Amino acid sequence: MKILAAMSGGVDSAVAAARAVEAGHEVVGVHLALSRMPGTLRTGSRGCCTIEDAMDARRAANLLGIPFYVWDFSERFKADVVDDFVAEYEAGRTPNPCMRCNEKIKFAALLDKAVALGFDAVATGHYATLRGGSAGRELHRASAWAKDQSYVLGVLTSDQLAHCYFPLGDTPSKDLVRAEAERRGLQVAQKPDSHDICFIPDGDTRGWLSDHLERAPGDILDEGGAVVGRHDGANGYTVGQRRGLQLGRPAADGKPRYVLSIRPVSNEVVVGPKERLAIARIAGGRYSWAGEPGFDVSAPFDCEVQIRAHADPVPATARLAPIPDEERTEQHRDGATHEVVVDVDLERAEPLLGVAPGQTAVLYVGTRVLGQFTIDRALPESPERMTTAAPRLEA
Structure with a gap:
């Protein structure tokens, strides 16, 4: 070749x-x-x-x-x-x-x-x-x-x-x-592996973003809507973040708080306890399949989902479904009509932690990469468990 x-x-x-x-x-x-x-x-x-x-x-x-x-x-x-x-x-x-x-x-x-x-x-x-x-x-x-x-x-x-x-x-x-x-005889034999984002070689993503985005101060809220601090720009934060929050009011239980969500329209950051980062369902669009799936992806199927490059995959059930109007959020891209919906199998795995809109979820069946999608929304609990029999595929 x-x-x-x-x-x-x-x-x-x-x-x-x-x-x-x-x-x-x-x-x-x-x-x-x-x-x-x-x-x-x-x-x-x-x-x-x-x-x-x-x-x-x-x-x-x-x-x-x-x-x-x-x-x-x-x-x-x-x-x-x-x-x-x-x-x-x-x-x-x-x-x-x-x-x-x-x-x-x-x-x-x-x-x-x-x-x-x-x-x-x-x-x-x-x-x-x-x-x-x-x-x-x-x-x-x-x-x-x-x-x-x-x-x-x-x-x-x-x-x-x-x-x-x-x-x-x-x-x-x-x-x-x-x-x-x-x-x-290759001189690169012991060359260190590269890491971090290649166009941010010092690893300071927040600092890099401050040079490329307009940042406006705003409120940091708890889940009840009370103001617990101020930020210098919501676009400098990410879901799951703990450090750098500079909260003015400590939590009632004295435990650390984490970023739970970011509201770009109102320029607000919502924080809460770590357990509120636990996610049982994710959904999103911008999906693609790594080769023909070989089965009907609109019907629930068993798989594993991985949300970071070095994360462990977790057992799940997935399907491709229309986006209900009542579940459409500002995170959905204009014109999207369908999304991949994934329910973590909570009987076999812990909930996903710190899932942020914009992350990529990759679906596996055994060792095979089935496809991927960009996460638009994440829910702490599945509204209902999928009861349709899921096809089991050979690895």
């Missing part, structure tokens, strides 16, 4: 490209220039997509003997990831920019360009596996649970999966990948 290897400058993508070459594919390396500040340098293990990363990717490509290019996707990245991140916080939501980057940049803009240029697939260093199913390719978890990255790939569609190549999916550990990089 003719493979375009997306090379971030890290050890995973370098080894993925090396394995593609070793497998006999015709491989071309490409690094995505996403930053509009090309002089920015990486600091320790924070951030990515810098000049240093581009140079590391080029050195790896040279060692492998493959052509190498740098493609400037900075305008697309700003519009589809950075601006979306700002807009979501402005609307009182908590977005996941890595999901948007995979959806809009790495597996949309990049893959579309690769296919247009005649490549058969895009290879990345993600830890996930692809399997053939009766209705096409399926996305599954990696063999190494601790390194599994299938969650952030949950936005991929059937057409995109047909052009994906994940050479690291069956590798049992990251240590083995680093050891392989050493054997191959």
